[in-house]
Amino acid sequence: MSVLTYREAIKQAQADALAADPTVFLLGEDIAAAGGAFKVTDGLMDAFGSDRVMDTPISEQAIIGAAIGAALKGARPVAELMFADFAGVCFDQIANQLAKYRYMTAGQVSVPVTIRLANGAGQGFGSQHSQSVENWFLNVPGLKIVAPGSVEDAYGLLRSSIADDDPVLFFEHKAMYNVKADVPPELVPIPLGRAHVVRSGDDVTIVASQAMRRRAEEAADKLSAQGIAAEVIDPRTILPFDYESVAASVTRTNRLVVVQESSAAGSWGATLVARMAAECFESLDLAPVLISAPDTPVPYAGALEAAWIPGVDDICTAVLAMDRY
Amino acid sequence: MDLPDTYRAMARIRRFEERLMALKESGEIPGSIHLCNGQEAIPVGACGVLREDDYVSATYRGHGWAIARGVGLAALFAEMMGRDSPISGGRAASPYLSDASRNFIGENSIVGAGVPIAAGAALTAKHRGHGAVSVVSIGDGAMNQGNVHEALNLAAVLDLPMVLVVENNVYSEMSRIEDMVRVHRLSERAAGYGIPGTVVDGNDVDAVTAAMAQAVGRAREGSGPSLVEAMTERLVGHYSGDAQQYRPAGEVAAAKEREPLARIRQAADAELTARLDTIEAEIAAEIDAAVTAARAIPFPDPATVTEHVHA
Ligand SMILES: Cc1ncc(C[n+]2csc(CCOP(=O)(O)OP(=O)(O)O)c2C)c(N)n1
Numbered sequence: 097m098s099v100l101t102y103r104e105a106i107k108q109a110q111a112d113a114l115a116a117d118p119t120v121f122l123l124g125e126d127i128a129a130a131g132g133a134f135k136v137t138d139g140l141m142d143a144f145g146s147d148r149v150m151d152t153p154i155s156e157q158a159i160i161g162a163a164i165g166a167a168l169k170g171a172r173p174v175a176e177l178m179f180a181d182f183a184g185v186c187f188d189q190i191a192n193q194l195a196k197y198r199y200m201t202a203g204q205v206s207v208p209v210t211i212r213l214a215n216g217a218g219q220g221f222g223s224q225h226s227q228s229v230e231n232w233f234l235n236v237p238g239l240k241i242v243a244p245g246s247v248e249d250a251y252g253l254l255r256s257s258i259a260d261d262d263p264v265l266f267f268e269h270k271a272m273y274n275v276k277a278d279v280p281p282e283l284v285p286i287p288l289g290r291a292h293v294v295r296s297g298d299d300v301t302i303v304a305s306q307a308m309r310r311r312a313e314e315a316a317d318k319l320s321a322q323g324i325a326a327e328v329i330d331p332r333t334i335l336p337f338d339y340e341s342v343a344a345s346v347t348r349t350n351r352l353v354v355v356q357e358s359s360a361a362g363s364w365g366a367t368l369v370a371r372m373a374a375e376c377f378e379s380l381d382l383a384p385v386l387i388s389a390p391d392t393p394v395p396y397a398g399a400l401e402a403a404w405i406p407g408v409d410d411i412c413t414a415v416l417a418m419d420r421y
Numbered sequence: 422m423d424l425p426d427t428y429r430a431m432a433r434i435r436r437f438e439e440r441l442m443a444l445k446e447s448g449e450i451p452g453s454i455h456l457c458n459g460q461e462a463i464p465v466g467a468c469g470v471l472r473e474d475d476y477v478s479a480t481y482r483g484h485g486w487a488i489a490r491g492v493g494l495a496a497l498f499a500e501m502m503g504r505d506s507p508i509s510g511g512r513a514a515s516p517y518l519s520d521a522s523r524n525f526i527g528e529n530s531i532v533g534a535g536v537p538i539a540a541g542a543a544l545t546a547k548h549r550g551h552g553a554v555s556v557v558s559i560g561d562g563a564m565n566q567g568n569v570h571e572a573l574n575l576a577a578v579l580d581l582p583m584v585l586v587v588e589n590n591v592y593s594e595m596s597r598i599e600d601m602v603r604v605h606r607l608s609e610r611a612a613g614y615g616i617p618g619t620v621v622d623g624n625d626v627d628a629v630t631a632a633m634a635q636a637v638g639r640a641r642e643g644s645g646p647s648l649v650e651a652m653t654e655r656l657v658g659h660y661s662g663d664a665q666q667y668r669p670a671g672e673v674a675a676a677k678e679r680e681p682l683a684r685i686r687q688a689a690d691a692e693l694t695a696r697l698d699t700i701e702a703e704i705a706a707e708i709d710a711a712v713t714a715a716r717a718i719p720f721p722d723p724a725t726v727t728e729h730v731h732a
């Protein structure tokens with residue numbers, strides 16, 4: 097085993113992809129000479145040259161548009177958007193161009209672009225730099241959406257994202273960059289579209305990703321002290337979503353709690369709850385519970401931001417309330 | 422404003438920023454902050470020629486603009502401390518400050534996004550016909566945002582009373598502007614929109630004042646927008662956690678010889694120096710009082726998190 101951070105795993109995945117495939121290149125703001133605003137590409141320009149690890153002007157529309165054009169003609173670009181919130185600046189290139197090109201050409205051409213974006217609240221970055229924006233793209237068929245919640249997943253899913261022939265939005269959680277874990281010396285790609293049962297249990301299924309997965313695990317520890325065995329599932333890929341794994345779990349536990357670090361409206365959590373209510377209705381003892389942030393922008397002040405992000409106690413309270421039935 | 426007043430206005434910003442950094446280091450400011458140390462002459466020169474009913478917009482590096490616009494120091498400290506401040510109640514912090522009562526439309530943390538919004542404010546000013554002007558500041562790197570291009574052209578074709586101030590501190594985060602554009606002067610781009618563009622020494626408050634007086638005057642009389650590029654230097658990192666390894670040795674030290682306050686000090690005789698020292702002492706007391714007042718403001722009640730989403 098070796099110890100790696102989430103940040104190092106993402107950097108390693110990019111380095112290995114650059115080494116394995118000459119058509120892979122990286123582009124973004126301050127990713128090359130400076131090694132990235134979050135230092136996730138540190139040293140890669142030195143190792144692979146400035147033709148393959150490129151700094152760009154502060155021009156998100158051009159970054160994504162150029163990635164699309166390069167991909168149409170045989171490259172496999174990995175574009176960094178720094179804070180995920182900046183996807184708003186280039187929404188058209190993602191939603192109207194990147195997502196639709198293959199479909200509109202009836203499959204003549206694939207667009208193997210990977211976009212890396214840093215999600216997440218909890219660090220006092222305020223409303224325009226703290227969002228988890230994967231839900232913005234749920235309603236845009238053609239995209240794949242990945243949101244790793246562990247060091248090993250970060251590596252394995254990024255390798256698969258870059259190798260994938262479809263466009264992938266790869267969301268990193270910025271509060272997790274320093275998370276460390278023991279990993280096998282040989283990291284391997286992890287297929288997209290498969291959830292991971294992080295912890296097994298028979299009493300309740302808790303589905304959560306990224307920072308919320310970590311809180312769900314903490315909640316599961318607390319609940320086990322009270323005799324409740326929670327199963328924690330990390331979807332890992334948000335699109336396509338592995339509904340089968342969640343359904344299989346719910347069929348056993350008969351209870352479902354979904355936790356997400358964003359508002360409820362139009363979210364993957366809401367979709368999951370709706371789907372399980374429809375497909376696993378017979379298995380469910382109780383209505384599924386969706387724990388999400390309030391329908392507000394992410395506030396700055398510590399007191400408000402802490403209230404905004406779903407917490408371990410929120411998860412425990414929801415599970416214990418179910419347990420009373 | 423005469424010299425002691427401009428010095429006071431700039432020193433107020435500098436000492437505010439220095440105290441803020443100290444508060445950040447001692448853990449009283451939770452989020453990251455982008456300081457404008459060295460760039461004070463630009464907001465002070467610009468706001469000096471503005472009327473109360475003019476509109477001001479800035480970037481995350483906009484504390485200087487807020488202060489030059491007259492936003493209260495205690496409110497600013499409290500907001501950044503995450504307290505229930507009288508401006509944004511802890512919702513905004515350092516990079517999204519605003520104060521409607523001062524016609525400070527506010528900062529913006531999406532690079533370039535403030536420019537179309539400022540153009541819209543200029544549109545309202547034009548419709549009202551009272552001669553108000555919309556001034557918006559961005560950085561050099563922001564000139565490469567699509568937003569800025571669209572807004573400048575819109576302002577040009579509608580003859581909007583807008584002045585775009587480009588604070589060229591030669592860096593965008595860790596990148597040098599010369600690596601990001603192929604023009605020598607960003608103000609050359611003004612010609613592409615058919616509007617006037619000028620370059621000024623942004624560390625010289627008188628030069629900024631003169632350039633802004635001309636651009637604002639032009640806008641006020643209905644002749645349309647202008648671009649003013651103000652050359653300056655950051656004395657500090659891009660943000661509070663920036664170790665600045667990318668800056669060549671000696672660059673910051675050299676900048677400290679040219680920054681707006683040092684410049685006034687260098688040219689001052691003994692009498693002026695004594696006056697400036699008195700001003701500094703007064704500013705220090707003003708900052709102390711503001712911090713004390715800010716600390717007396719409570720933290721926001723978490724139950725209010727859902728307030729202010731809709732009208
Ligand atoms: C749309 C967008 N892209 C990227 C960023 C990240 N970012 C924040 S500040 C900055 C540099 C801006 O440089 P410049 O315009 O020169 O202003 P300065 O910081 O020097 O005042 C960048 C890239 C952002 N906030 N918004």
Ligand SMILES: [Mg+2]
Binds near residue numbers: 590
């Ligand atoms: Mg700059």
